[in-house]
Amino acid sequence: MDAISVIRTKRDRGRLSDAQIDWVIDAYTRGEVADEQMSALAMAILLNGMEREEIARWTAAMIASGERMDFSSLTRPTTDKHSTGGVGDKITLPLAPLVAACGAAVPQLSGRGLGHTGGTLDKMESIPGWRALLSNEEMLDVLGEAGCVICAAGDGLAPADRKLYALRDVTGTVEAIPLIASSIMSKKIAEGTGALVLDVKVGSGAFMKNLDDARELAGTMVGLGTDHGVRTVALLTDMSTPLGRTAGNALEVRESVEVLAGGGPADVVELTLALAREMLDAAGLPDADPAKALADGSAMDHWRRMITAQGGDPDAPLPVARERHTLHAETSGTLTRLDAYAVGVAAWRLGAGRARKEDPVQAGAGVELHAKPGDRVSAGAPLLTLHTDTPERFDYALEALAGDAVEITDTASFEPVPLILDRIV
């Protein structure tokens, strides 16, 4: 077996054999297959595709490259959610304690942001004292204490994926459905959850720009989960405009706490409840009532217990950016476009995100939305407020919002895109 013959098979539109896949993943993890060989293979996979059986074997080989977690000591059913990433997507924050309040255990292993999409761990770290890095034992303790935990995945989980993901990020090979699906699912299956709900984002602010690609990705991931005994369902949800009214770390924590307090923006509440129902249903708790758990404060109670168990202070004031700049509407009319990608890039440039993995993020930076698509606005009314500690970045962030990122039209009949576009089982 050698790397060149594996690359040639896929380059020439062949089907990789089980033995080729097992060997190449193992040899890459051990460093026998070089980065330049794996990146050529990744590009061939991106351009020539993989059959369902190849993706299944590729995923199994990545799981086999590391350890698997074991939640069998828990008495509650485990259920987890994964989002493919969007702008203003803080849903994990209210969702994990909400589902815990309804009787399931939620082990939410999360990541950091790269590029224009935010990362759950970056958001949570704006809470003073809160720790993302937990040992497996600490993780189980927090789960027992609060019913949910949000923390970083350990190094032992699917190390082949960790190495391959970093490589894809610098070689233009991120956007391959077989590689995205196997990357997400190898980590989730190795993590050992019993049920999984996928939030597959579609639109300008997401990896998948159109519904067909999103359906293919969702179908591939649901198939992989089901084949490995994980009850898996996917919702396809709109990411043409940001979720909620904030994009940025502490800004999104504040909005999440509003939702847990029974308020918050309608779209965030709608998606949180829809995903909670799917998670509870997949966990075998179809009769739980998440709307009640939001209203009666039990979800907030689990949030506070989780923050405290991970060293954070749920009552501490959240960081606020030093400088603000507000954009106003130039004309009156209906806000017909507020582009997710443009807002994501603006928040990133203001300091909410990082260009390289080792960069720090600003806790207070980001974008606050004063109107959402479909809202009537008057000339001179505030549209967006930019937050940053480094005001010299305002101009660079404003560039991202120029052009047709924001559109106000004199129309009476504007139909916003529905939030939930499809459901794949």
Next chain:
Amino acid sequence: MDAISVIRTKRDRGRLSDAQIDWVIDAYTRGEVADEQMSALAMAILLNGMEREEIARWTAAMIASGERMDFSSLTRPTTDKHSTGGVGDKITLPLAPLVAACGAAVPQLSGRGLGHTGGTLDKMESIPGWRALLSNEEMLDVLGEAGCVICAAGDGLAPADRKLYALRDVTGTVEAIPLIASSIMSKKIAEGTGALVLDVKVGSGAFMKNLDDARELAGTMVGLGTDHGVRTVALLTDMSTPLGRTAGNALEVRESVEVLAGGGPADVVELTLALAREMLDAAGLPDADPAKALADGSAMDHWRRMITAQGGDPDAPLPVARERHTLHAETSGTLTRLDAYAVGVAAWRLGAGRARKEDPVQAGAGVELHAKPGDRVSAGAPLLTLHTDTPERFDYALEALAGDAVEITDTASFEPVPLILDRIV
């Protein structure tokens, strides 16, 4: 400018801009673009192709990555030949002194073998004392003395190509027509020859397995040469069976000397004369008579002067392998197939070639053919003799010759493939 955006352009079937090409070649040469990024780009080029303008710019950027040689001090016109590589292809050895004897200057910068095809420098180094590594000054001295020189290309010539070629070799990205064409032509144009004849091999023993691919490669290279002011012509020649009666280093030198002495196998003589006429015509010497220069000993005279000027002894006995093993015909009939690739692999396994660049080669190892396709053979007559210093390799070499590599048929009407298949100007 960054590597990922260049990779994405080609991945998404776009056309690379001049600025993107100039930047990526320069940044790769300087080490700013990493090997894993360049291999992903090479795979995208292999699968999605390049337009003629892109290949031209890519070639120009590779030339610009290093120095260009200058033959303006020579009074004779310069002309050069390049073969895309085959089995038993020793044509450069008799051809360079033959064309020199007819009045042109032949600066033949050559390479070493890798895989199943032999390398001109490996063959020449079986001549005791002969040196492949010359300074630019020594090279000009040998050219002045003998009218021709066969030597290694210096490190300063198209360093981007040197780096990219080594990368393609280990990443399954060798077989991309834009990359093959730009690799060959960047070196030849940087070398500064005024005229160039390309011998594009077609068949099992060549990179190009079919005529259409070979025509595309030849047309691309002729276009590149012409655009850079080099008078360029290509012959498409058969490589379904080995050239001549030997494949191996000293074995091929011996056969080349036979040709220079006025003898040698008919196919080697035919191709040597055809290429000589093309080289002389392209150099502005259409009235030269290469057949006469072979017959009257003047080509041999130039060979001896070249060998001597490069430290070799043209009269020294050539190395002979320690062990031999002969294969005999199992039945009587017409030899209808003697596969070039199989013979090339057998010679390689016997020690004539190398698996890695740093491996040594055996001077005496190789395969000697006692019959060629179209010949009548009798049961029990010798077909092939294998030569090696390491007889434990006989079985491994014989494996390559099993199956349908050799075919004897009881047929009266066998039409061998013509040696010269097409001419592209």
